[in-house]
Amino acid sequence: xxxxxxxxxxxxxxxxxxxxxxxxxxxxxxxxxxxxxxxxxxxxxxxxxxxxxxxxxxxxxxxxxxxxxxxxxxxxxxxxxxxxxxxxx
Numbered sequence: 222x223x224x225x226x227x228x229x230x231x232x233x234x235x236x237x238x239x240x241x242x243x244x245x246x247x248x249x250x251x252x253x254x255x256x257x258x259x260x261x262x263x264x265x266x267x268x269x270x271x272x273x274x275x276x277x278x279x280x281x282x283x284x285x286x287x288x289x290x291x292x293x294x295x296x297x298x299x300x301x302x303x304x305x306x307x308x309x310x
Contacts, residue, residue, distance in 0.1 A: 223227065223289055224287075225281045225282060225284055225288075226245045226246070226266050226281070226282040226284075227245070227246065227262070227264070227281055227282075228243040228244065228278075228279050228280040228281065228282055229243060229244055229245070229246065229249050229264060229276050229277060229278055229279060230243055230244075230276075230277045230279045231244065231252070231253065231275070231276055231277075232270070232274070232275050232277060233273065233275070234273070234275070236250075236275075239270060239274060240252060243279050243280060246260045246261065247284065248277060253270055253271060253274050253276075254271065254290075255270045255271055260276055263275070263276045264276045264278045278288075283305060289309055297300060
């Protein structure tokens with residue numbers, strides 16, 4: 222079963238963002254050198270990882286298969302906006 226992936230922001234102790242983009246857990250483990258369990262625990266408790274990084278859960282990556290209802294609703298609203306603006310759909 223496929224799951225949604227959490228997206229994380231990695232900041233240093235002063236709160237400055239370390240990496241430009243939001244990262245999934247696997248990318249955080251590769252870039253910081255910590256384990257996947259450490260990422261999950263640090264994100265849940267806002268704890269420091271390796272006494273250097275704080276991992277903050279930011280968002281959830283959308284999945285076409287898992288979030289089809291949301292995506293279809295977005296497409297319907299997008300089309301209405303385009304029609305109201307006089308643009309072709």
